[in-house]
Amino acid sequence: MKILLTGANGYVGKRLLPELLQEGHEVTCCVRNKNRLGLDETTLAKVKIWEVDFLDEVALENLPSDFDTAYYLIHSMSASTEDFDVMEAKAAKNFNTYMKTIGVKQVVYLTGIVNEDKLSKHLQSRSDVEQILYEGPFALTALRAAIIVGSGSSSFEIIRDLCEKLPVMVTPKWVLTKSQPIAIRDVMKCLLGVIGREECYKQSFDIGGSDVMTYKEMLLKYAEVRKIKLSIYTLPIMSPKLSSYWLYFVTSTSYKLAVNLVDSMSMEVVCKDQRLQKEILGLTPISYVESINLAFKKIEQNLVISSWKDSISSSRFGDDLKSYIEIPKYGCVKDEKSLKVTDPEGTLARIFAIGGESGWYYGNWLWKTRGLMDKMFGGVGLRRGRTHPTHLDNGDALDFWRVLLADPKERRLLLFAEMRLPGEAWLEFRIDDDNVLHQIATFRPKGIFGRLYWYAMLPFHYFLFAGMIKNIGNPKK
Numbered sequence: 001m002k003i004l005l006t007g008a009n010g011y012v013g014k015r016l017l018p019e020l021l022q023e024g025h026e027v028t029c030c031v032r033n034k035n036r037l038g039l040d041e042t043t044l045a046k047v048k049i050w051e052v053d054f055l056d057e058v059a060l061e062n063l064p065s066d067f068d069t070a071y072y073l074i075h076s077m078s079a080s081t082e083d084f085d086v087m088e089a090k091a092a093k094n095f096n097t098y099m100k101t102i103g104v105k106q107v108v109y110l111t112g113i114v115n116e117d118k119l120s121k122h123l124q125s126r127s128d129v130e131q132i133l134y135e136g137p138f139a140l141t142a143l144r145a146a147i148i149v150g151s152g153s154s155s156f157e158i159i160r161d162l163c164e165k166l167p168v169m170v171t172p173k174w175v176l177t178k179s180q181p182i183a184i185r186d187v188m189k190c191l192l193g194v195i196g197r198e199e200c201y202k203q204s205f206d207i208g209g210s211d212v213m214t215y216k217e218m219l220l221k222y223a224e225v226r227k228i229k230l231s232i233y234t235l236p237i238m239s240p241k242l243s244s245y246w247l248y249f250v251t252s253t254s255y256k257l258a259v260n261l262v263d264s265m266s267m268e269v270v271c272k273d274q275r276l277q278k279e280i281l282g283l284t285p286i287s288y289v290e291s292i293n294l295a296f297k298k299i300e301q302n303l304v305i306s307s308w309k310d311s312i313s314s315s316r317f318g319d320d321l322k323s324y325i326e327i328p329k330y331g332c333v334k335d336e337k338s339l340k341v342t343d344p345e346g347t348l349a350r351i352f353a354i355g356g357e358s359g360w361y362y363g364n365w366l367w368k369t370r371g372l373m374d375k376m377f378g379g380v381g382l383r384r385g386r387t388h389p390t391h392l393d394n395g396d397a398l399d400f401w402r403v404l405l406a407d408p409k410e411r412r413l414l415l416f417a418e419m420r421l422p423g424e425a426w427l428e429f430r431i432d433d434d435n436v437l438h439q440i441a442t443f444r445p446k447g448i449f450g451r452l453y454w455y456a457m458l459p460f461h462y463f464l465f466a467g468m469i470k471n472i473g474n475p476k477k
Contacts, residue, residue: 001196002066004050004104006030006095007073009037009395011153012110012187016071019188021046028064038393052098054091060101067104069195072133075126085125092129096136106139106201108194110187113144113180113206113269120267130204139201141194143187143276146208146269149291150184151298152387161251163223163230173236174265175216180208183291186283193281200280206271211288215265218288225292249375325404325414327426327442333454335441335465339473344411344435349390350472351413351429352406355399356386361475362467366460367399370419374400379420401427423450429472439469 003020007013008029020027021043028048031037037049050064054074074091075084099107111126119127133140147155162169190207194200213221216232223230277283286294341347354360360367371382382399392398392406398415404426405414411432417425423445430438441461445451 001025001068003027003195004030004064004067004070004102005073006054006071007075010073012148012184012191013071013073015150015184015188016073016191017047018043019192023192028067033395036393036395038395054094054098055087056094058094058097060098063098063102065102067102069106069108070099070104070138071191072107072109085121085128088125088129089132092132096132100137104138106141106195107133107136108191109133109140109142110191111142111144113146113208113271115268115270115272123267123269134202139198141197141200141202142204143190143194144204144206145182145187146180146271147182148184148187149181149209149288149295150187151295153184155181156292156295158247158251159219159222163219163226163228167229167231169219169230169232170235171216171232172242173234175219175232175234176214177265178212178214178268178270179218180212180270181218181288181291182207182209183286183294185291185294186277186285189283190276190281193283194276197280200276205276206273207276208271208274209285209288209291212270213288221288222292225289327414327428328444332442332444333451334443335461337439337465337469339437339439339469341431341435341437341473343474344431347437347473348408348411348431350475351431352392352408353390354413354429354472355401357389360468361471363464366464371400374419377420380418421450422446422453437469437473439465439472441465 003025005013005017005020005027008017008031013029017027017029026048027046028050029037030050030052032051032053034049034051037044039047048064052059072092072095074095075088109130111130112123114123114127130140130142133142147153149156186209187207190205194205216234219232220230222228277285350358350361368382375381380397380400384397384399386392386398387396392403392413394403394406396403396406397418400417400419401415402418403413404416405412407413410430412430413428415427417427421443423443425444426440426442428438428440428442430440432438443450443454445454
């Protein structure tokens with residue numbers, strides 16, 4: 001079949017692509033920035049790429065055509081706390097317009113379970129998008145899921161952060177809300193199972209796992225599986241805003257995502273029917289405990305394919321990141337250091353392992369302090385870490401940086417700062433043909449406060465950057 005995969009570099013899309021290729025489908029990946037796909041050369045040779053932003057004005061030139069099935073995996077929840085619903089509606093309407101020209105028989109949309117008349121803004125937006133897609137020139141199949149549990153999913157990573165960092169929790173009352181978590185593996189089976197099935201056309205299905213649990217039960221069960229002692233006390237007077245701050249400071253989630261998640265966690269999300277899994281596909285969903293164990297098998301084997309944190313919408317700069325790939329030459333201050341290295345391959349490996357568990361090779365307590373300060377001022381902090389311990393792709397989140405360019409062949413790594421700053425900052429590592437390691441920190445200050453910030457940091461930069469290049473280039477054995 002000919003498949004159009006929107007959101008191909010998102011959490012679900014990255015996992016769905018290899019499954020589609022393995023089943024022999026002809027896949028066109030639909031992305032805003034083709035440089036962020038992060039595919040190996042073998043996979044890249046098997047797919048076609050359509051670069052388009054559904055929030056832009058519709059342009060009906062040079063379009064792909066005649067698809068059997070299209071996956072609609074676009075959302076903007078982590079990009080905004082106020083107008084993400086407007087953005088999601090616009091993207092869906094533009095998608096319908098494109099499909100009138102392109103031609104597609106079936107569209108599969110992964111959305112959220114709708115159980116109540118009065119919905120949170122997040123769930124209402126997903127429901128509105130579903131209705132917009134039903135108006136499109138194709139047969140819609142909507143799969144409605146509760147929270148998705150898998151290595152790298154936002155729900156799993158938030159539960160993981162809470163349980164492994166807080167032995168005692170004082171929680172808001174939404175932890176008593178019921179949900180029906182579903183493993184990412186079962187989501188994949190449903191997404192793949194419905195394509196081309198006419199009995200699934202113009203239908204909406206709830207999909208869920210085998211367990212109906214409160215969020216408190218999910219936290220306690222996670223702690224039991226991981227052999228962590230955990231006590232939870234519910235505080236019914238905790239406001240949604242305070243709950244959002246609580247999630248934001250304790251976990252690696254962004255504040256925007258925390259606000260939208262808390263807004264939805266008061267809504268019960270339990271399957272009303274499971275016709276798709278039981279009657280049409282004949283699937284037996286795995287349990288919540290098994291989904292946790294499967295997630296950790298992936299983590300322990302460094303096989304996490306995708307993470308919500310790598311989504312470009314989790315960046316506070318949005319898709320504008322591609323405009324930062326060229327480091328400005330004027331109006332900037334720099335810290336440039338170079339070092340002749342005796343083991344360029346080992347040096348390159350250390351460069352591409354920077355951040356996360358490896359740390360920053362010098363003064364890690366200073367980096368952690370900076371991350372805490374960033375969190376206090378509404379930034380991303382250091383808790384995002386990295387998806388893989390040694391491999392980086394363009395667009396990956398890396399602590400409070402974003403990877404603009406990761407090119408091991410050219411022996412170059414370029415990072416852009418996403419921490420709160422009175423300006424814009426880049427950090428570049430490059431090994432030249434003479435095996436000289438170049439480490440360049442570039443800062444473009446905004447106004448007088450930007451320059452004051454840079455000069456105030458100079459004493460720290462002097463020791464931090466000098467120690468970092470030394471430990472990356474020629475570490476003590």
